[in-house]
Each structure stands twice: as C-alpha cells, then as structure tokens.
Amino acid sequence: MTKLYTIGFTGKPASKFFDLLRNNEVEAVVDTRISNASQLAGFAKGTDLQFFLKEIGGMGYEHNLDFAPTKELLDAYRNKKMTWEEYEVAYLNLVDMRKLGDKVNIEALHQHCLLCSEHGPEKCHRRLLAEYFQHRFNGVEIVHLK
8 A cells, every 4th residue: 555645835834744744654755846946935945845854854855847737737727717627637637648657656655745835635736646646556545634
C-alpha cells in the first residue's frame, strides 16, 4: 500500500504545518506549484521550505513541475474564464498528455506529501493528482492533511 499525503500551507501557521507532516511521518514533500518562490509563501518559499523540512523533520523536498498546472490553465480558472469542473478536466488532460502514469514510480511516493498553496484539497490540483494516481495504480491511500 502506498500512502500519499496532500497538504496546503495557506491559513496554517508554520507550527501546525510542520507538526502535521511530522506526526504523519511524511518522508518528503513534493511541491506541485508552478512557482515555489512567491514572497506570499512565507515559510513555504522553495529554498526556505527545503531547509525547514530537513532541519525540523528530517524530510526531503522536491519541486516537480510535471505535477503543476500550466500558468495559462491556472490563470484561466483564477480569472473565472473556466469553471472548476472545466479546470478539473483540463488539468487531468494535461496529466495524461505529460504521461505521468507512465513516468511515476508510485512506490517511490510512499509517505510523500503533495504540496500546494490552497488551504483545502477540495478545489486544488493536488487532490486531482492524488486521485489520478489512486485510479491509475493499485493500492494508493490518500490522506489530506488539514
């Protein structure tokens, strides 16, 4: 069984964010954002996050742009040029186009956590990606850390 976590950092103080990861024995965080360098990210800014994960929890960090939506797709949704339902279809088509089901070794993602900025997983591509992996591979359990 592959246990795959997801988490968003918005609305969480650093103490809660890192406690959730440590308490669930996450081994590494996989950053699924287009850009991990935003000043708005605070403690979740790329190089800082990598440092904090290692120092606070002995966890690894990877920024995987193949898991991120395109800027155009995200902008279309944020600017209300497409509905969430349309975004879901477009993002999953992108995942198929990138052939992630063939590229990803799902066992290597055991005890890893998909990261994005959205507080909850309901309207976030990290949930869509985790569910894609769950449908594509046998034995994937998803845990959304809130």
